[in-house]
Amino acid sequence: MRDLQDDDARSGAGYNFAYLDEQTKRMIRRALLKAVAIPGYQVPFASREMPMPYGWGTGGVQVTAACLTPDDTLKVIDQGADDTTNAVSIRRFFARMAGVATTERTTEATVIQTRHRVPETPLRDGQILVYQVPIPEPLRFLEPRETETRRMHALEEYGLMHVKLYEDIARHGHIATSYAYPVKVEGRYVMDPSPIPKFDNPKLETAALQLFGAGREQRIYAIPPHTRVVSLDFEDHPFEATKADAACALCGATDSYLDEVVTDDTGGRMFVCSDTDYCATRREASETGDSA
Amino acid sequence: MRQDALSGGFADPPREAALVFRAALDAMSRPGRIVQVTGARGPAPLSPAAAALMLTCCDAETPLFLAPGHDGPALRRWVAFHLGCPLVPRGEAHFALGTWEALGPLDAFPVGTPDYPDRSATLIVERDGLSASGTRLTGPGIDGAAHLDLPDPAALAANAARFPLGVDLFLTAGDRLAALPRSTRLEVS
Numbered sequence: 001m002r003d004l005q006d007d008d009a010r011s012g013a014g015y016n017f018a019y020l021d022e023q024t025k026r027m028i029r030r031a032l033l034k035a036v037a038i039p040g041y042q043v044p045f046a047s048r049e050m051p052m053p054y055g056w057g058t059g060g061v062q063v064t065a066a067c068l069t070p071d072d073t074l075k076v077i078d079q080g081a082d083d084t085t086n087a088v089s090i091r092r093f094f095a096r097m098a099g100v101a102t103t104e105r106t107t108e109a110t111v112i113q114t115r116h117r118v119p120e121t122p123l124r125d126g127q128i129l130v131y132q133v134p135i136p137e138p139l140r141f142l143e144p145r146e147t148e149t150r151r152m153h154a155l156e157e158y159g160l161m162h163v164k165l166y167e168d169i170a171r172h173g174h175i176a177t178s179y180a181y182p183v184k185v186e187g188r189y190v191m192d193p194s195p196i197p198k199f200d201n202p203k204l205e206t207a208a209l210q211l212f213g214a215g216r217e218q219r220i221y222a223i224p225p226h227t228r229v230v231s232l233d234f235e236d237h238p239f240e241a242t243k244a245d246a247a248c249a250l251c252g253a254t255d256s257y258l259d260e261v262v263t264d265d266t267g268g269r270m271f272v273c274s275d276t277d278y279c280a281t282r283r284e285a286s287e288t289g290d291s292a
Numbered sequence: 293m294r295q296d297a298l299s300g301g302f303a304d305p306p307r308e309a310a311l312v313f314r315a316a317l318d319a320m321s322r323p324g325r326i327v328q329v330t331g332a333r334g335p336a337p338l339s340p341a342a343a344a345l346m347l348t349c350c351d352a353e354t355p356l357f358l359a360p361g362h363d364g365p366a367l368r369r370w371v372a373f374h375l376g377c378p379l380v381p382r383g384e385a386h387f388a389l390g391t392w393e394a395l396g397p398l399d400a401f402p403v404g405t406p407d408y409p410d411r412s413a414t415l416i417v418e419r420d421g422l423s424a425s426g427t428r429l430t431g432p433g434i435d436g437a438a439h440l441d442l443p444d445p446a447a448l449a450a451n452a453a454r455f456p457l458g459v460d461l462f463l464t465a466g467d468r469l470a471a472l473p474r475s476t477r478l479e480v481s
Binding site for chain 1: 320412433
């Protein structure tokens with residue numbers, strides 16, 4: 001009997017397609033449609049408890065569950081990598097609960113769930129990028145009251161954000177914000193692009209649909225394809241998409257975002273592509289770096 | 293007649309609703325694109341596309357306005373059995389269904405509030421046909437420009453001018469649908 005139950009759980013039998021019940025999916029789907037219609041605006045939704053802790057992508061998982069069809073091919077990345085715990089378990093969750101095909105190839109995926117990175121390979125029409133978002137409100141650390149931040153968005157009162165960036169300049173000589181760098185969507189809403197490095201901000205203007213889910217904070221927002229997304233800056237301190245000043249030690253790429261990896265306890269370190277698929281694809285095409 | 297009310301739902305609701313939603317999401321995120329949705333039908337004059345869209349989006353949590361021409365005993369029974377939506381006047385509707393003429397002026401529907409612009413109606417406008425020609429559209433979701441044959445471009449341009457407030461439209465004909473979110477800018481000659 002016990003074996004039978006384990007088998008059922010492994011195959012996803014006894015669960016609805018894509019885990020969530022249909023009424024929950026309808027609620028999320030309605031929120032998604034409004035989010036797309038009002039780019040950058042955070043739509044409240046009745047986030048459910050998911051079989052994973054908050055902070056592990058409960059918002060992203062709910063958005064993915066509401067979007068998946070049986071024909072989809074799913075890719076999940078965590079900080080650019082397909083092979084980390086969070087990415088592996090979410091990918092297996094949907095392989096089991098929705099029976100969808102999975103892949104590590106950006107080009108083969110139709111739905112990509114991501115934690116804190118945008119793939120290096122440009123996305124195309126027909127792909128959906130689902131972001132896991134911890135704090136959806138870009139003004140939250142400047143103004144803790146939800147009633148106030150909501151009013152600030154309504155009045156398009158974003159002066160405080162510019163003051164914050166200015167204080168960066170006053171203190172450090174440049175805008176020191178390096179991730180979760182605020183953007184203005186289609187000239188209206190200031191939005192938190194989730195904690196992606198600011199290197200990824202220019203990729204927010206893409207042919208793919210981008211959906212953002214914050215489970216604990218119960219918010220969904222979206223950037224439709226071909227939408228204007230401008231990183232906030234000043235005329236004399238323009239936005240700069242920065243990365244480590246090095247080439248990938250494995251594939252030699254100079255145009256990708258790099259992780260710094262400590263290799264020993266005597267100060268040894270190497271820089272490698274954060275996007276594992278991008279790096280692997282380049283190495284298969286015989287591009288090599290210094291350590292390969 | 294009772295048979296009419298009970299039939300017409302999805303054969304495999306989770307999978308079919310997922311496919312219909314993805315088509316609707318595709319249409320809403322790329323205004324002007326016309327997609328096909330199948331798997332549902334309701335009593336006349338409800339189009340198969342509108343039936344599929346309602347089965348995917350509407351339930352007991354979404355008050356529905358049925359415009360004259362669509363409002364009738366057969367469709368009311370179908371809605372009661374398949375969706376369970378409360379039927380309400382225009383001003384309280386989350387969803388509204390009918391032809392453009394029967395739905396009436398857009399001002400009558402909720403357009404959201406400055407704090408919560410998402411609390412606005414979604415109109416399902418039944419049309420005789422859809423064609424990717426006519427009014428020139430620009431804005432989010434559109435690479436350059438798109439074209440869509442729209443019922444009253446001037447009224448829809450006024451709706452877009454209220455952004456972030458406004459209503460969002462699905463246009464349905466037969467088994468095809470297109471969408472016009474409030475974010476789309478219309479070129480009215």
